[in-house]
Amino acid sequence: MKLGWRIFFVTLSAAAFAGICFAPIPGMDTAARHTLAVFVLALILWVSEAIPLYIASLVIAALLSIFVAQHLPVADYKIFLAPFFSPVILLFLGGFVLARGLESYGLDSVLASAILRKVGKKPAAILAGFMGVTALLSMWMSNTAATALMIAVALPLIRSIDEKDPMRIGLLLCIPFSANLGGMATPIGTPPNAIAIAALRDAGVQINFLEWMGIALPATLILLVLAWILILILFRPKTKALSFSLHKAKKLGWKEWVVLTTLLVTVLGWLTGRFHRIPDAIVALLPALIFFSLGLLRRKDFRSLGWDVLILMGGGLALGKAVAVSGLDKWLVTSLGMEGLPPVALFVGFILLTVVLTNFISNTSSAALIVPLTMGFAGGSNSLVVGVALAASASMLLPVSTPPNAIAFGSGLLKVKHMFRTGIIVAVIAIGVILMFGLVIWPRLGII
Amino acid sequence: MSFAVKIETCPQCRSRKTENLVRVEPGCPVRVYVRCSECGAFVARYTLERYTSDKPYESLLKFSRRGGCSIASRSHAQELEGFSKKIETEFKETTEAPFTELKVEEIICELKR
Ligand SMILES: [Zn+2]
Numbered sequence: 001m002k003l004g005w006r007i008f009f010v011t012l013s014a015a016a017f018a019g020i021c022f023a024p025i026p027g028m029d030t031a032a033r034h035t036l037a038v039f040v041l042a043l044i045l046w047v048s049e050a051i052p053l054y055i056a057s058l059v060i061a062a063l064l065s066i067f068v069a070q071h072l073p074v075a076d077y078k079i080f081l082a083p084f085f086s087p088v089i090l091l092f093l094g095g096f097v098l099a100r101g102l103e104s105y106g107l108d109s110v111l112a113s114a115i116l117r118k119v120g121k122k123p124a125a126i127l128a129g130f131m132g133v134t135a136l137l138s139m140w141m142s143n144t145a146a147t148a149l150m151i152a153v154a155l156p157l158i159r160s161i162d163e164k165d166p167m168r169i170g171l172l173l174c175i176p177f178s179a180n181l182g183g184m185a186t187p188i189g190t191p192p193n194a195i196a197i198a199a200l201r202d203a204g205v206q207i208n209f210l211e212w213m214g215i216a217l218p219a220t221l222i223l224l225v226l227a228w229i230l231i232l233i234l235f236r237p238k239t240k241a242l243s244f245s246l247h248k249a250k251k252l253g254w255k256e257w258v259v260l261t262t263l264l265v266t267v268l269g270w271l272t273g274r275f276h277r278i279p280d281a282i283v284a285l286l287p288a289l290i291f292f293s294l295g296l297l298r299r300k301d302f303r304s305l306g307w308d309v310l311i312l313m314g315g316g317l318a319l320g321k322a323v324a325v326s327g328l329d330k331w332l333v334t335s336l337g338m339e340g341l342p343p344v345a346l347f348v349g350f351i352l353l354t355v356v357l358t359n360f361i362s363n364t365s366s367a368a369l370i371v372p373l374t375m376g377f378a379g380g381s382n383s384l385v386v387g388v389a390l391a392a393s394a395s396m397l398l399p400v401s402t403p404p405n406a407i408a409f410g411s412g413l414l415k416v417k418h419m420f421r422t423g424i425i426v427a428v429i430a431i432g433v434i435l436m437f438g439l440v441i442w443p444r445l446g447i448i
Numbered sequence: 449m450s451f452a453v454k455i456e457t458c459p460q461c462r463s464r465k466t467e468n469l470v471r472v473e474p475g476c477p478v479r480v481y482v483r484c485s486e487c488g489a490f491v492a493r494y495t496l497e498r499y500t501s502d503k504p505y506e507s508l509l510k511f512s513r514r515g516g517c518s519i520a521s522r523s524h525a526q527e528l529e530g531f532s533k534k535i536e537t538e539f540k541e542t543t544e545a546p547f548t549e550l551k552v553e554e555i556i557c558e559l560k561r
Binding site: 103142144148304 | 506508509512513520521523524526528529530531
């Protein structure tokens with residue numbers, strides 16, 4: 001972005017902030033008004049990306065500390081700093097370390113090849129294999145990393161397919177889509193999930209690792225299957241059989257075994273939280289403890305762990321906290337007359353809003369902006385919060401919607417229309433599935 | 449001056465023919481030792497942040513695997529999308545720029561100020 005535009009958006013956000021801070025809004029107390037000002041500033045900065053997203057997060061925390069904290073019943077600015085090291089941040093940090101360990105020792109590709117070896121030669125099965133493995137990996141590592149790995153694995157195969165065969169496009173396209181969908185399934189799959197978990201925790205609803213998977217995994221699986229069918233229909237493979245070769249499996253040394261065992265123990269620790277009662281965030285420290293004390297990862301790895309993502313999330317969590325404690329959420333609900341709306345309309349409205357927003361701005365910032373707004377509704381809002389988090393992963397339309405899409409697009413083999421036409425259908429299917437789960441299945445099962 | 453381009457010359461024999469010896473070592477950044485092809489003298493060492501080959505897309509996939517280390521912003525996505533193109537144009541721009549006679553240290557000082 002040109003410097004002129006950056007200055008324009010920063011000035012605009014500052015002006016909006018000042019304007020709302022000093023505007024007398026009837027029926028709104030100071031804390032809520034100042035929070036609204038910070039919220040609008042965050043909206044402008046996160047949408048425009050005039051300054052880096054993570055720096056905007058720090059600005060948000062600073063403004064909340066200065067302008068909102070003093071007007072709260074218990075004036076303590078530290079409640080806006082604590083989110084930066086909250087349990088979900090720690091959980092994510094652990095996930096980053098785990099992923100780094102897998103990647104550094106090439107175990108992600110070992111895992112991918114091991115599964116792909118079994119899929120056979122039928123195009124539909126190969127497509128399913130790639131989608132399944134991508135989604136599986138992106139449950140535990142970042143969507144971007146999973147996409148990059150799987151496209152690297154798929155590229156020789158894609159290039160070997162006849163240029164006129166639509167399967168080429170289908171295979172390339174299925175990878176970012178599966179990575180985006182796979183991220184929905186675990187708390188560490190993608191930051192929006194963590195934002196929802198933290199918001200619910202603040203509202204007194206605890207969702208542990210296994211519970212999140214119980215809520216989100218079925219929806220993810222259904223979405224994956226539907227996306228698979230869609231890609232098979234839109235990009236009907238012409239070949240009957242494809243053979244592809246994978247790198248020969250390398251022999252695992254003791255370090256690789258340590259990393260694998262750590263992965264297994266950590267995941268097991270997350271899934272059995274209700275028995276041992278050690279919080280997920282603390283279990284997440286195990287990989288760091290093992291990898292760094294045994295010298296499997298080094299300081300350089302630690303320093304490049306994605307702190308920008310964590311800081312961005314921290315700002316989002318702080319904003320969410322402020323919206324809740326200042327009463328802004330309640331004010332929005334009552335003053336905008338949303339109280340009287342039927343819950344179904346609200347649900348549909350928020351999910352649509354999230355899907356539209358997330359296709360134009362970062363998934364994390366869209367969740368950080370919308371989740372707090374949904375917290376003001378009494379009754380049944382829990383499924384809405386989770387629904388919004390899942391919807392934030394539905395960035396399927398454009399190359400710039402999310403880095404996995406961009407990576408696939410960087411191959412030069414895709415056209416924007418391929419991604420857009422397919423992506424819009426996947427997004428609509430995602431909306432449908434989220435609505436079905438959020439309005440019917442989750443409430444029926446009483447899981448949130 | 450937004451950027452400068454300098455062709456490395458051998459400090460001993462002033463030759464412009466050099467060889468790049470790429471040293472890869474686990475746990476360390478990749479280092480490139482530049483050796484004079486004429487007389488074998490040490491010319492310079494570069495420490496790489498990232499290696500990009502003549503197949504930029506494959507290089508992009510390699511370093512994008514470093515999970516979690518990149519923020520999922522739109523500007524980042526744009527960077528990834530235009531990665532190969534950018535290298536192409538930057539290479540062209542670099543080769544077409546007038547070459548400076550300054551020492552590399554001097555250019556670095558000048559531009560970082
Ligand atoms: Zn020489």
